[in-house]
């Protein structure tokens with residue numbers, strides 16, 4: 392970071408004394424919800440920032456930057472803000488350029504993120520509709536509002552829409568190449584967002600490893616697919632994950648941790664939807680599915696294992712892979728489980744991995760599967776979990792919201 396010299400003139404005993412006070416242009420926090428960068432008052436003004444307090448023992452000002460639609464910044468710690476009380480322009484494009492050639496990662500934290508959502512479905516305990524439907528092609532598509540971030544010379548994040556407060560995205564940066572964060576807004580609706588943009592130097596562990604769209608630290612937390620209603624304690628039947636996603640999530644291996652486990656934040660059952668549901672099943676009943684039968688939408692977890700002898704809260708045994716445990720790399724279906732036995736896939740249990748680095752990738756294709764068997768059989772319904780993602784709770788359109796916990800080494 393550039394060293395800055397603050398020059399102060401002090402009169403002492405009638406002789407002028409030039410006092411040089413060096414300080415770094417470090418991030419500063421003066422309370423409240425905004426952070427800034429420490430600059431001199433004049434420098435903050437010339438850079439288009441706003442002073443929100445003092446720093447460097449009063450020699451600098453904590454300078455906050457808020458970007459408007461259409462503007463460009465190369466300042467670290469910039470906010471993209473749209474209040475719900477005013478109508479945003481569309482498209483609203485913010486251009487974020489690396490603050491220096493040393494920047495490798497740019498992180499966008501969605502403190503608030505509310506735009507129109509995708510086409511949603513409605514999951515029924517047993518869907519009794521007759522005939523086939525073509526709704527599956529549109530489910531999860533962002534047909535009105537969209538948000539994208541470009542990442543020149545690198546993998547771009549997936550296109551998203553809907554509710555994403557609490558989520559974040561990190562892009563890999565290349566020297567001199569700017570990223571465009573673009574809101575495309577069509578039709579009516581109240582939108583609001585408050586996004587903090589932080590830049591990280593190459594090699595700064597806080598920025599997370601290259602290629603990780605999301606990066607988590609600490610020993611426990613939650614992780615969700617985009618547009619998941621994470622603020623709801625009861626899941627609505629119309630919760631629908633987005634189409635065409637590639638979401639790579641990475642975790643820091645904290646000191647003395649040797650495994651990571653995940654379990655749905657809302658467990659759910661055959662009547663009440665839980666916070667996991669991806670695609671169809673291999674059989675007619677709602678169950679967890681693994682490996683090659685997960686083709687359209689799935690979570691990829693290297694060497695995932697479910698220990699059925701332990702309860703949901705989990706007492707995972709590090710370094711032990713029992714004879715009844717298989718290692719899976721893909722999970723999908725209606726319950727979160729990688730258990731070897733089919734009976735142990737009729738409810739969600741914790742899934743753990745001892746493979747490092749700790750990571751998981753969420754993939755979805757362009758469509759949801761909403762077939763029904765023709766003609767309906769005499770039993771009255773033709774829609775099984777293996778044919779229709781809207782039939783049988785938990786549905787296959789849900790996506791995921793999982794609690795994760797790092798496990799201490801033995």
Ligand SMILES: [Ca+2]
Pocket residue numbers: 670687688755756757758759760
């Ligand atoms: Ca799909």
